[in-house]
Amino acid sequence: MSEEKTILDHAEMQLKVGLEVHQQLATSTKLFCACPPFVGDESKEISDKTTSFRRILRPAASELGEIDEAAEFESRHIIRVKYIASKTASCLVEADEEPPHPISKEALETALLFSLALKSRIADEIHVMRKIVVDGSNTSGFQRTAVISLGGELLYNDAKVAVQTIGLEEDAGRAVRDDNQHNGERTYALDRLGTPLVEVALAPIQGSPQDVESAARTLGRLMRATGRVARGLGTIRQDLNISVMNGKVIEVKGVQRLDQIRKVVLFEASRQKFFFDLAKEIRERIGGMLEIQSQEVTSLFLNSNSNVIKKALSTGESCVVCLTIKGFAGFIGRENGFHSRLGKELGAIAKTYGLGGVFHSDELPNYGITHEEVSLLRSKHGITIDDAFVLIAGSRQSTTKAADALKKRLQHATIGVPAETRAASLEGETTFLRPRPGAARMYPETDIPLIQVSPDTLTMLRAKIPEPWEKQVNSFSNKYDLPPQLGEPLFDSERKDLFERVIENTKLPPRYVASFLVDSFLALSRNGVRVDLIADEILLGLFEALSAGKFAKEALSEILKQISLDQNLTLEEALAKAGLGLIKDDELVKIVDEIIEQNIELAMAKGPSAHSILMGKVMQKVRGKVDGRLVNETLTKRLAAALKGKS
Numbered sequence: 001m002s003e004e005k006t007i008l009d010h011a012e013m014q015l016k017v018g019l020e021v022h023q024q025l026a027t028s029t030k031l032f033c034a035c036p037p038f039v040g041d042e043s044k045e046i047s048d049k050t051t052s053f054r055r056i057l058r059p060a061a062s063e064l065g066e067i068d069e070a071a072e073f074e075s076r077h078i079i080r081v082k083y084i085a086s087k088t089a090s091c092l093v094e095a096d097e098e099p100p101h102p103i104s105k106e107a108l109e110t111a112l113l114f115s116l117a118l119k120s121r122i123a124d125e126i127h128v129m130r131k132i133v134v135d136g137s138n139t140s141g142f143q144r145t146a147v148i149s150l151g152g153e154l155l156y157n158d159a160k161v162a163v164q165t166i167g168l169e170e171d172a173g174r175a176v177r178d179d180n181q182h183n184g185e186r187t188y189a190l191d192r193l194g195t196p197l198v199e200v201a202l203a204p205i206q207g208s209p210q211d212v213e214s215a216a217r218t219l220g221r222l223m224r225a226t227g228r229v230a231r232g233l234g235t236i237r238q239d240l241n242i243s244v245m246n247g248k249v250i251e252v253k254g255v256q257r258l259d260q261i262r263k264v265v266l267f268e269a270s271r272q273k274f275f276f277d278l279a280k281e282i283r284e285r286i287g288g289m290l291e292i293q294s295q296e297v298t299s300l301f302l303n304s305n306s307n308v309i310k311k312a313l314s315t316g317e318s319c320v321v322c323l324t325i326k327g328f329a330g331f332i333g334r335e336n337g338f339h340s341r342l343g344k345e346l347g348a349i350a351k352t353y354g355l356g357g358v359f360h361s362d363e364l365p366n367y368g369i370t371h372e373e374v375s376l377l378r379s380k381h382g383i384t385i386d387d388a389f390v391l392i393a394g395s396r397q398s399t400t401k402a403a404d405a406l407k408k409r410l411q412h413a414t415i416g417v418p419a420e421t422r423a424a425s426l427e428g429e430t431t432f433l434r435p436r437p438g439a440a441r442m443y444p445e446t447d448i449p450l451i452q453v454s455p456d457t458l459t460m461l462r463a464k465i466p467e468p469w470e471k472q473v474n475s476f477s478n479k480y481d482l483p484p485q486l487g488e489p490l491f492d493s494e495r496k497d498l499f500e501r502v503i504e505n506t507k508l509p510p511r512y513v514a515s516f517l518v519d520s521f522l523a524l525s526r527n528g529v530r531v532d533l534i535a536d537e538i539l540l541g542l543f544e545a546l547s548a549g550k551f552a553k554e555a556l557s558e559i560l561k562q563i564s565l566d567q568n569l570t571l572e573e574a575l576a577k578a579g580l581g582l583i584k585d586d587e588l589v590k591i592v593d594e595i596i597e598q599n600i601e602l603a604m605a606k607g608p609s610a611h612s613i614l615m616g617k618v619m620q621k622v623r624g625k626v627d628g629r630l631v632n633e634t635l636t637k638r639l640a641a642a643l644k645g646k647s
């Protein structure tokens with residue numbers, strides 16, 4: 001990212017970011033049944049450990065009371081859902097064929113502990129509610145959720161932000177496949193469904209993207225300090241509610257990593273500001289209402305060489321539709337430094353209707369659409385050079401609905417950005433997901449009696465409020481004699497427990513292991529090695545093998561590279577793939593002797609101080625294949641012997 005792109009005047013933009021953190025808890029059961037969370041049998045779709053069942057959802061906007069754009073969006077079509085359930089770790093509660101069991105005491109106590117730590121006011125009576133969910137991720141069509149406490153504050157750096165609510169809720173099913181666009185069937189795994197989540201919602205932060213990241217980091221540390229939360233990718237999910245210039249609030253979902261927050265806020269604030277500025281320019285040129293015409297232009301494209309159009313027209317009743325926007329030339333293709341542009345927004349919307357995307361006048365001729373086709377389209381349909389047009393192709397039904405949605409989005413271009421829910425990528429970009437839902441419709445869960453928290457429970461929990469992060473990290477670093485630059489990131493990382501197990505089970509020095517888990521892991525992931533995918537158990541096994549001298553320290557990174565590609569590899573296979581067959585002792589002696597022989601004059605001239613030069617030469621040959629310590633020992637001995645022989 002270039003320097004200018006990272007600078008953002010958040011005050012001038014009136015940037016506001018509400019942070020909502022969803023943290024999975026490390027409980028032994030799910031929130032409303034005795035099944036264990038995170039078994040993962042369901043990850044393989046066809047397996048003798050799983051079973052599946054199907055449901056059909058007909059989300060009608062009318063069933064949801066007041067008109068909700070998100071519900072309306074989901075009611076575009078009937079949704080068929082396939083659920084995959086573990087035979088041993090899933091019960092009738094997840095399948096919604098049995099009422100929920102009483103709430104997990106463990107989970108409730110953890111949520112209460114967070115509330116106490118954040119000085120949030122605990123509700124006198126806790127009511128479990130049903131929140132309607134329209135995407136099929138819950139077998140029941142709703143999510144159970146309870147407000148545990150209201151208010152409170154989070155202190156971070158030298159600032160503070162108010163806590164709005166702290167809730168306890170069940171996680172949704174895990175999306176395995178979204179075939180929504182192809183045959184209308186979505187697949188969810190039930191391993192995650194019902195896992196307890198604590199949701200902490202903070203008041204909007206008016207600060208820089210870094211401030212938002214700091215608040216999230218502090219909150220994450222506080223939750224982890226209780227020792228009661230799940231660790232690993234996907235166990236913490238942040239939603240960001242971002243707005244600029246007092247405009248509509250954009251909800252960005254699925255931010256899983258801390259370093260993503262800053263990027264998402266920067267991207268999204270810049271995107272929103274860009275569309276505000278664009279809107280101003282559009283109003284100045286054309287006014288506040290666009291003149292948009294929609295017409296079918298299929299006949300012009302029957303022999304088109306565009307693959308997208310060919311594919312769209314190859315199936316049954318399909319057509320090409322052209323939206324013409326009067327006087328709009330140049331606005332669809334305009335982009336900011338992050339490549340945000342109206343054309344991209346329109347394309348993402350079209351895709352949610354199963355279309356391949358859009359073509360627009362600012363980018364044509366291109367993508368197989370010729371100059372002749374564009375000219376003919378313009379002359380036949382009276383589209384002047386000052387006008388813009390957008391082409392979509394697909395089934396008659398999809399193009400009709402998509403055209404309506406695109407017109408709506410185009411009209412919004414005269415105002416700014418519409419309220420939407422967007423998904424975040426790891427790089428921090430956001431993409432349209434669906435219109436923003438209205439206030440969630442909730443009603444009481446009558447299968448669960450209201451919960452009263454006894455003063456004794458609160459007294460007991462008050463004694464368990466964790467020490468501040470700074471204190472904990474200090475005692476951790478002291479225990480293992482780690483400098484802060486290793487102790488702090490390791491304490492925060494998901495590999496902290498692994499580190500402690502490695503130290504307990506091996507003879508490796510703590511500082512070496514810590515440095516590997518922090519610095520080498522960072523270097524590896526920057527080089528595209530997905531170390532984050534490697535399970536703790538596998539890493540523990542590798543450190544044990546290293547400690548037992550089964551391979552050299554230098555080989556560890558290379559072995560991890562291989563294992564990150566295939567976690568089923570044995571150590572021997574990984575070594576072989578990395579080209580690191582081990583060198584036996586007698587082979588090493590032979591190599592060392594050869595090098596001494598080749599450099600004997602230097603050795604005689606310099607004596608034992610030739611050691612380091614020779615060491616470098618030997619290591620060039622054997623790096624990764626034998627432990628450096630052993631090379632050092634062997635060289636010292638053989639060099640002494642050689643010099644003695646010559647003197």
Ligand SMILES: [Zn+2]
Pocket residue numbers: 030033034035089090091092093094
């Ligand atoms: Zn269950």
